[in-house]
């Protein structure tokens with residue numbers, strides 16, 4: 001099913017996480033026993049399936065009706081259906097159930113990353129982590145793109161400043177996928193996380 005969702009996404013130009021990011025999410029879920037995930041940006045449920053396959057229970061929010069319905073159809077047929085809960089809503093205004101998550105994965109509108117982070121970090125378990133995808137935005141150069149894209153690049157720069165100066169989180173932006181940021185509060189629990197991920201990805205790429 002996961003491969004089928006991935007192929008469908010590629011054929012229909014639906015953006016999904018890269019293999020490296022899928023491997024990182026799987027690795028952190030399994031290594032740190034992250035049991036519950038809140039995902040912002042389901043698309044058609046590829047990444048939700050990756051994380052459920054790794055052993056987590058996933059709650060995932062999508063505001064695009066067409067994508068949500070495709071995701072629903074995939075999940076209904078999936079052997080992981082009991083571990084994926086799809087929510088059709090705008091994550092910016094969604095009233096989140098009062099529970100905590102071990103992992104919050106933000107993969108939605110880039111212009112809203114600070115808002116997503118600020119709205120949802122209260123739902124993070126103190127020993128959990130927040131992963132944000134697509135921080136590089138293809139390394140586009142502000143001087144070579146149109147105004148709208150330039151605004152998005154500015155917002156991503158603001159997010160990077162915001163996350164790196166955040167008092168409560170230790171964050172690393174890693175060169176996987178299109179730039180992936182991992183933020184944790186409990187540094188002791190995630191000692192050497194960056195180098196562990198580097199070694200893990202290197203091994204994965206070699207095999």
Ligand SMILES: C[S@@+](CC[C@H](N)C(=O)[O-])C[C@H]1O[C@@H](n2cnc3c(N)ncnc32)[C@H](O)[C@@H]1O
Pocket residue numbers: 015016017040041042043044045046047048061062063064067089090091092107108109
């Ligand atoms: C990059 S795609 C997600 C890909 C997915 N995580 C995967 O790898 O399979 C981003 C998705 O976020 C959704 N999105 C953007 N802003 C959102 C919001 N405010 N609330 C909910 N979904 C949003 C878009 O409709 C889009 O489907």
